[in-house]
Amino acid sequence: MPLVNVIRGERIEPAPFNVRTPYLRVPLWLVLAAWTAKWLWRLFVIYLRFWYVTLPLTGLLALYVRFGWWGPGLALGIPACGLTTWALWHWPSFRRWAWWPTLARWRRFRYRRIWQPAMVTAGLSVSFDSHTILPVLKKVRVVGGTDELTVRMVTGQIPDDFARVSERLMHTFAALGCKVTPGNRPDLVRLTMRRTDPLTTPVGPLPVGAPDYMALPVGLREDGGVYELRLHGTQVLVVGATGAGKGSVIWSIVRALAGGVFAGLVQLWAFDPKGGMELGAGERLFARFTCTDFKAMADLLELALSEAQGRAARLRGHARQHTPSVTEPLIVIIIDELAALTAYVTDRQTKDRIKAALGLLLTQGRAVGVHVIGCLQDPRKEVLPFRNLFPTRIGLRMAEEPEVDLVLGDGMRDRGALCDRIPMSLPGVGYVVLDGDPTPVRVRFSYNTDSHIAALADTYAFDSARVLDGELA
Ligand SMILES: Nc1ncnc2c1ncn2[C@@H]1O[C@H](COP(=O)(O)OP(=O)(O)OP(=O)(O)O)[C@@H](O)[C@H]1O
Ligand SMILES: [Mg+2]
Known part of the structure; x- marks a missing residue:
């Protein structure tokens, strides 16, 4: 409420506050001294913080003061000669312990x-x-x-x-x-x-040896090491757009298994619904090969299923995992285009037979040595129900971002599987995802040219005389 002079009837204005700051005279020498102290302190902090640069420099300066240019010259020259000799003598240890x-x-x-x-x-x-x-x-x-x-x-x-x-x-x-x-x-x-990126140059065919089903060498990892694919106890789905290099994944695996094919420990059953264009080149490596007749494909899948179920009955109570032998070899079913079998077949009955046999094979086969390697170009909905039955999935170049998680599993793109970002110039590059492992591994699969495949088929051709099991012969 405003104050009023009751005698004069006038309003009394309140006196303004005195806001003048007190005047303090600071001598110039004090200002300069404070600034100098502040900057000296800052320099001291920087000196301590970057000790790994400042301490050696101090040492070199001290040597210069004491011995002239010889001091720092020798202090730098001797270690430099030592390091160069080490690098030339044994680069891997130099790289590991000094350079990196x-x-x-x-x-x-x-x-x-x-x-x-x-x-x-x-x-x-x-x-x-x-x-x-x-x-x-x-x-x-x-x-x-x-x-x-x-x-x-x-x-x-x-x-x-x-x-x-x-x-x-x-x-x-x-x-x-x-x-x-x-x-x-x-x-x-x-x-x-x-x-x-060490994967920009194509990887040539890897040496063939006795196959280790836990670790088949199929390509190079991005740290430069050989990527070893586990086939034992798993099923493998390979997804990639046209020209992404699905063929190179198949041939890398076939090559890694070729030693076993020759020894009769592995049988490759090839399904090439694209008319034999991809797998026909190595037909002699395959115990079974079918490329045009979908009914024959359904028969073959049912035969593989009955073999898997027979093995399961024999193994029940004795072992939980099958060990490949000449009498009971590892059967690897290679399907170049899965969708051709599960989605594009027009005969309803054949399609249902294929779907039923494939679904059962994927679930029952892996413990009894019947494995499926299925390739897929277009991860469409019809094929998706099978996706979860493949514990190992390989994503090559894909057309769109959502396809990545659809095929490889939720969150895989975020975790680094950028399949939609693989350039067309890098066929055979992809990400391998294992069930239960949150980390996709970036790999370039080895590339086998037609002549490599022909030479492989010449050397390691499947010899039916080695198949002793009458059921499968
Ligand atoms: N690992 C690889 N390294 C280098 N080049 C490769 C590799 N894989 C494939 N290529 C090149 O890419 C081309 C296409 O590869 P491929 O036929 O394997 O693709 P795809 O995924 O099977 O395609 P499609 O779905 O059309 O059959 C090959 O002819 C070859 O030139
Ligand atoms: Mg192909």
């Missing part, structure tokens, strides 16, 4: 420089109680052409939060690929940034 750790330190510095904006723009920073909390970059390790970043997540985050933005992280850190996997502690996540 140095590179990792440099890369860690680079990652840290843009860590904050990268986390904020990817939506991985958390605002809480007017604070912004960032995931912590704990360690950077260089292995081959990849950087492995170990990151401590903010409380409440899970690895899938990082997986969802893996593509964004890949571009932010200028990498060729980013794979997200759980770390070795529940609060850690590992980001594997691919810097170079």
